[in-house]
Amino acid sequence: MLELKVINDNPAPSKKGGCSAGSCGSNDEQMSHLPEHIREKVYNHPCYSEQAHHYFARMHVAVAPACNIQCHYCNRKYDCANESRPGVVSELLTPDQAVKKVMAVAANIPQMTVLGIAGPGDPLANPERTFDTFRQLTEKAPDIKLCVSTNGLSLPECVDELVKHNIDHVTITINCVDPDVGAKIYPWIFWNNKRIHGRKGAAILIEQQQKGLEMLTARGVLVKVNSVLIPGVNDEHLKEVSKVVKAKGAFLHNVMPLIAEAEHGTFYGVMGQRSPNKAELQALQDACEGDMNMMRHCRQCRADAVGLLGEDRGSEFTLDKIETMEIDYAEAMKKRAVVHAAIAEELNAQAARPAQKNDIPAHYRPVLMAVATSGGGVINQHFGHAKEFLVYEASPAGVRFIGHRKTDLYCSGGDTCGDADTALQTSIRALEGCEAVLCSKIGYSPWGELEAAGIQPNGEHAMEPIEDAVMAVYKEMIAAGKLDEAPALYGAGNAA
Amino acid sequence: MALKIIESCVNCWACEPLCPSGAIHEAKPHFLIDAKKCTECEGDHADPQCASICPIEGAILDGLGVPLNPPGSLTGIPPERLQAAMAEIRAR
Ligand code: SF4
Ligand code: SF4
Numbered sequence: 255m256l257e258l259k260v261i262n263d264n265p266a267p268s269k270k271g272g273c274s275a276g277s278c279g280s281n282d283e284q285m286s287h288l289p290e291h292i293r294e295k296v297y298n299h300p301c302y303s304e305q306a307h308h309y310f311a312r313m314h315v316a317v318a319p320a321c322n323i324q325c326h327y328c329n330r331k332y333d334c335a336n337e338s339r340p341g342v343v344s345e346l347l348t349p350d351q352a353v354k355k356v357m358a359v360a361a362n363i364p365q366m367t368v369l370g371i372a373g374p375g376d377p378l379a380n381p382e383r384t385f386d387t388f389r390q391l392t393e394k395a396p397d398i399k400l401c402v403s404t405n406g407l408s409l410p411e412c413v414d415e416l417v418k419h420n421i422d423h424v425t426i427t428i429n430c431v432d433p434d435v436g437a438k439i440y441p442w443i444f445w446n447n448k449r450i451h452g453r454k455g456a457a458i459l460i461e462q463q464q465k466g467l468e469m470l471t472a473r474g475v476l477v478k479v480n481s482v483l484i485p486g487v488n489d490e491h492l493k494e495v496s497k498v499v500k501a502k503g504a505f506l507h508n509v510m511p512l513i514a515e516a517e518h519g520t521f522y523g524v525m526g527q528r529s530p531n532k533a534e535l536q537a538l539q540d541a542c543e544g545d546m547n548m549m550r551h552c553r554q555c556r557a558d559a560v561g562l563l564g565e566d567r568g569s570e571f572t573l574d575k576i577e578t579m580e581i582d583y584a585e586a587m588k589k590r591a592v593v594h595a596a597i598a599e600e601l602n603a604q605a606a607r608p609a610q611k612n613d614i615p616a617h618y619r620p621v622l623m624a625v626a627t628s629g630g631g632v633i634n635q636h637f638g639h640a641k642e643f644l645v646y647e648a649s650p651a652g653v654r655f656i657g658h659r660k661t662d663l664y665c666s667g668g669d670t671c672g673d674a675d676t677a678l679q680t681s682i683r684a685l686e687g688c689e690a691v692l693c694s695k696i697g698y699s700p701w702g703e704l705e706a707a708g709i710q711p712n713g714e715h716a717m718e719p720i721e722d723a724v725m726a727v728y729k730e731m732i733a734a735g736k737l738d739e740a741p742a743l744y745g746a747g748n749a750a
Numbered sequence: 751m752a753l754k755i756i757e758s759c760v761n762c763w764a765c766e767p768l769c770p771s772g773a774i775h776e777a778k779p780h781f782l783i784d785a786k787k788c789t790e791c792e793g794d795h796a797d798p799q800c801a802s803i804c805p806i807e808g809a810i811l812d813g814l815g816v817p818l819n820p821p822g823s824l825t826g827i828p829p830e831r832l833q834a835a836m837a838e839i840r841a842r
Binding site for chain 2: 375
């Protein structure tokens with residue numbers, strides 16, 4: 255059985271959930287409301303284990319265009335903002351096209367183990383298209399797990415159909431449990447052939463979400479809850495949401511930042527609703543998610559990407575290309591099984607690695623560091639090629655994963671480099687709060703600008719395992735006396 | 751009489767599967783209602799389905815050319831309250 259290391263530098267939890275050191279205790283506590291069979295699933299999950307995430311990939315297909323509610327942070331021109339980055343438009347596929355694409359990718363990228371439908375609208379508002387895709391895949395590619403994300407309005411009526419397929423987990427976006435809060439987020443819903451506005455609509459939506467959540471957990475389906483943090487609307491309220499959904503058996507409550515830009519044309523964007531800053535976000539994530547750091551990487555999914563963390567091979571699988579591919583899936587499945595077994599072995603070996611003792615005096619403050627990686631759990635990406643950074647926190651207690659920071663590529667090479675400077679600034683902004691960035695290589699000019707912004711670039715740990723490297727840099731900072739000075743950007747509000 | 755989709759349609763697909771008369775189809779640059787097929791949902795539903803789910807104010811007109819979802823009807827904020835609402839939201 256695959257036993258993953260879920261907490262950095264701590265031994266994997268045993269079946270009894272006993273774990274001796276560090277933050278593992280609190281993690282155990284968060285998971286203690288879950289039935290044993292769900293806990294097992296989560297610990298070993300390619301989507302939710304930070305460790306496994308470096309080795310497995312998932313993909314999404316856009317088969318579900320329509321939506322049955324209006325969120326103030328969405329304007330329908332882009333993919334559903336609950337599950338993807340803002341401003342992304344996916345190519346709409348028919349169920350047949352989607353099935354073909356998934357099988358083509360799975361045959362060529364054996365690490366692809368999870369297929370999600372998240373939009374571009376609400377999958378359950380398009381039940382024929384969504385379930386046709388699931389039906390075909392459950393039959394033709396039984397080694398692929400399926401997941402789906404929904405706003406929850408149609409969830410109760412879909413539960414029976416959902417559990418017929420190879421469904422691995424369901425994500426519900428729940429932004430509130432109070433209709434008065436809901437009325438500020440959802441102007442209307444479409445329900446029983448009518449448009450229902452305001453508080454009344456929000457109340458129905460909330461009721462359906464909660465009912466759907468209960469029905470799924472009663473059947474042993476993993477349910478993750480996403481919430482969008484909207485300052486001044488649901489920020490404090492999300493703590494209540496967290497309590498309620500965990501009591502009903504959601505295994506993870508994931509808090510994502512509202513991203514409201516006027517140019518996206520959403521109601522919030524146009525009206526000037528602000529997004530949360532990084533400190534507000536992290537404070538709320540700590541309050542709602544606690545220390546379930548193993549899952550933080552799975553925040554806003556990369557709905558537009560195909561491949562492993564940090565890479566996108568989508569262009570190899572365009573419609574005209576997959577049309578010409580001949581796929582022998584039975585053959586591919588054998589190959590995939592071999593690759594999956596090798597990954598399991600590698601993860602087992604990592605889990606077996608003895609916990610490090612780091613004897614750092616407890617008074618040193620924690621430090622955030624960003625890491626550029628293209629997968630494999632090592633630092634192996636050029637700073638300028640990183641589309642996203644992984645952020646880790648180093649503290650005397652050890653190294654823990656905090657989350658993703660997405661960035662626009664600041665350098666795409668060649669003649670598009672004219673915009674490099676402003677885009678580099680975007681990258682630097684994305685790294686706000688980090689005091690170091692670890693990468694395999696970095697150019698001369700970004701080096702200077704990062705330093706000027708108070709972020710120390712470091713290319714000395716190329717190809718080293720991420721956590722070891724982060725700890726090494728932390729120790730170097732201590733040795734250099736850097737942590738004796740006044741706390742830098744990431745001092746306040748940290749509970750680690 | 752029949753309803754009409756105009757150019758502010760964002761091609762979101764929400765209306766198409768709901769039409770009881772099969773009157774709506776995808777088209778470029780935007781979805782269209784076949785006036786010969788549209789029944790305004792008479793006999794099937796109390797409200798015209800396309801206009802009840804369309805997220806865009808002004809995208810669907812009635813037989814007289816009047817928008818079924820006039821400005822402010824979907825955001826819930828009438829135009830005269832827009833400035834005040836914006837100030838409220840910006841203060842958050
Ligand atoms: S009013 Fe009814 S019949 Fe006419 S296009 Fe809209 S949904 Fe179809
Ligand atoms: S619901 Fe409105 S915006 Fe969407 S496709 Fe129909 S007419 Fe266009």
